Amino acid sequence: MDKFLDSFFSYLEDIQNLSNPSKEKLSNLCSRVRLNKNERLQEIGRTCKTIYFVEEGAARIFYYKDGIEITEYFAFEKDLIIRAESLFYNQPSKKGITCMEDTNFIAIPSQPLFELFNQHHDLERLFRKLIQNAYVETVRRIEMIQFHTAEERYLSLLQNNPQVIQKVPLKFIASYLGITQVSLSRIRSTLA
Amino acid sequence: MDKFLDSFFSYLEDIQNLSNPSKEKLSNLCSRVRLNKNERLQEIGRTCKTIYFVEEGAARIFYYKDGIEITEYFAFEKDLIIRAESLFYNQPSKKGITCMEDTNFIAIPSQPLFELFNQHHDLERLFRKLIQNAYVETVRRIEMIQFHTAEERYLSLLQNNPQVIQKVPLKFIASYLGITQVSLSRIRSTLA
DNA sequence: ACTTTCTTTTTACAAATGTTAAATAATTAA
DNA sequence: TTAATTATTTAACATTTGTAAAAAGAAAGT
Numbered sequence: 001m002d003k004f005l006d007s008f009f010s011y012l013e014d015i016q017n018l019s020n021p022s023k024e025k026l027s028n029l030c031s032r033v034r035l036n037k038n039e040r041l042q043e044i045g046r047t048c049k050t051i052y053f054v055e056e057g058a059a060r061i062f063y064y065k066d067g068i069e070i071t072e073y074f075a076f077e078k079d080l081i082i083r084a085e086s087l088f089y090n091q092p093s094k095k096g097i098t099c100m101e102d103t104n105f106i107a108i109p110s111q112p113l114f115e116l117f118n119q120h121h122d123l124e125r126l127f128r129k130l131i132q133n134a135y136v137e138t139v140r141r142i143e144m145i146q147f148h149t150a151e152e153r154y155l156s157l158l159q160n161n162p163q164v165i166q167k168v169p170l171k172f173i174a175s176y177l178g179i180t181q182v183s184l185s186r187i188r189s190t191l192a
Numbered sequence: 193m194d195k196f197l198d199s200f201f202s203y204l205e206d207i208q209n210l211s212n213p214s215k216e217k218l219s220n221l222c223s224r225v226r227l228n229k230n231e232r233l234q235e236i237g238r239t240c241k242t243i244y245f246v247e248e249g250a251a252r253i254f255y256y257k258d259g260i261e262i263t264e265y266f267a268f269e270k271d272l273i274i275r276a277e278s279l280f281y282n283q284p285s286k287k288g289i290t291c292m293e294d295t296n297f298i299a300i301p302s303q304p305l306f307e308l309f310n311q312h313h314d315l316e317r318l319f320r321k322l323i324q325n326a327y328v329e330t331v332r333r334i335e336m337i338q339f340h341t342a343e344e345r346y347l348s349l350l351q352n353n354p355q356v357i358q359k360v361p362l363k364f365i366a367s368y369l370g371i372t373q374v375s376l377s378r379i380r381s382t383l384a
Numbered sequence: 385a386c387t388t389t390c391t392t393t394t395t396a397c398a399a400a401t402g403t404t405a406a407a408t409a410a411t412t413a414a
Numbered sequence: 415t416t417a418a419t420t421a422t423t424t425a426a427c428a429t430t431t432g433t434a435a436a437a438a439g440a441a442a443g444t
Binding site: 169170171181182184185186188189 | 424
């Protein structure tokens with residue numbers, strides 16, 4: 001197995017133990033993608049056929065609503081980054097993926113991965129757990145947005161994800177929280 | 193296999209084909225719970241150890257924020273209803289499940305189910321797909337709430353889930369959309 | 385049918401957030 | 415370093431949504 005994937009695999013094995021053959025097969029599917037800040041990993045309109053993890057750096061998923069760019073998701077080191085609705089239903093995605101800084105991704109093509117599941121039960125289990133975790137995180141996010149004021153959402157992000165506030169331009173954070181830049185700026189000034 | 197589960201199993205098999213032994217084992221885990229309108233399937237504070245499907249009727253997941261009841265999720269016929277953060281992380285849930293009308297649930301205890309996964313790969317695959325679908329639905333919901341006005345959210349629900357508007361009291365719909373009853377009422381009056 | 389309870393709408397007002405535009409501040413490139 | 419670009423804050427005002435209370439309407443129980 002390639003040396004360069006060691007740390008990635010030890011992260012995966014914390015979630016689900018893998019047999020040696022499974023690791024071997026999976027690592028054969030992994031490749032690395034290196035992009036510079038502001039480069040796009042996936043364009044809007046393409047169907048998502050690859051599962052990515054951020055190895056190092058920071059990326060985000062975005063889309064446009066009425067011509068305004070909205071950030072849907074942030075991904076940092078170790079984070080899974082997929083456009084689920086496109087990957088699972090094989091539809092062109094309305095969303096794109098772009099880098100907020102120079103970023104290394106680990107890329108796994110979904111079709112061959114799904115085929116591995118037939119022979120390697122442990123890989124499917126790993127993947128199930130990854131999706132489970134993503135699901136729980138998304139439910140939490142609904143809770144956070146559903147009935148909280150702009151200020152509460154900002155404070156909650158500050159508390160639960162301080163790295164976002166440090167690393168990410170405020171304009172991206174604002175739309176992630178579902179508020180305008182101006183509103184976010186106002187909130188920050190009353191807190192300071 | 194029990195006759196009474198026929199329609200439920202044909203629904204499951206549309207998602208993932210199951211071997212006969214798998215069906216047999218799974219059906220042995222299934223039981224039925226019948227509740228009347230307004231009865232609680234799960235109380236707030238209990239750890240979720242059961243996976244439910246609505247066989248017939250209508251239920252919802254709710255929680256309290258500052259003493260106000262908020263509806264997080266609606267479930268109708270065939271819908272999976274779980275409190276994911278509790279089920280997957282084994283923590284007491286801040287949420288409860290209650291019936292909006294007389295409802296039959298199919299109940300599957302999670303621990304025995306997860307153990308079946310070791311011998312029955314197809315059951316784990318079925319479950320993975322169910323979670324995948326729930327995940328996509330939740331991502332869509334974030335999109336719907338994140339940057340849409342109260343009116344847009346209501347119209348979107350009207351279009352994508354007309355049965356909700358017909359079956360569910362408006363007070364529950366309001367908090368589901370992240371707005372107040374008064375606001376929802378106002379919106380409806382301007383549309384009419 | 386009548387009463388009680390629960391749900392929905394309406395009103396009036398307050399607070400929060402959006403919009404537009406301009407002013408600062410910070411970053412990047414020449 | 416300066417100029418150009420990009421990001422953030424501030425201001426003024428418009429709009430949306432929330433709050434509290436009352437009124438109207440619908441459903442349930444006797």
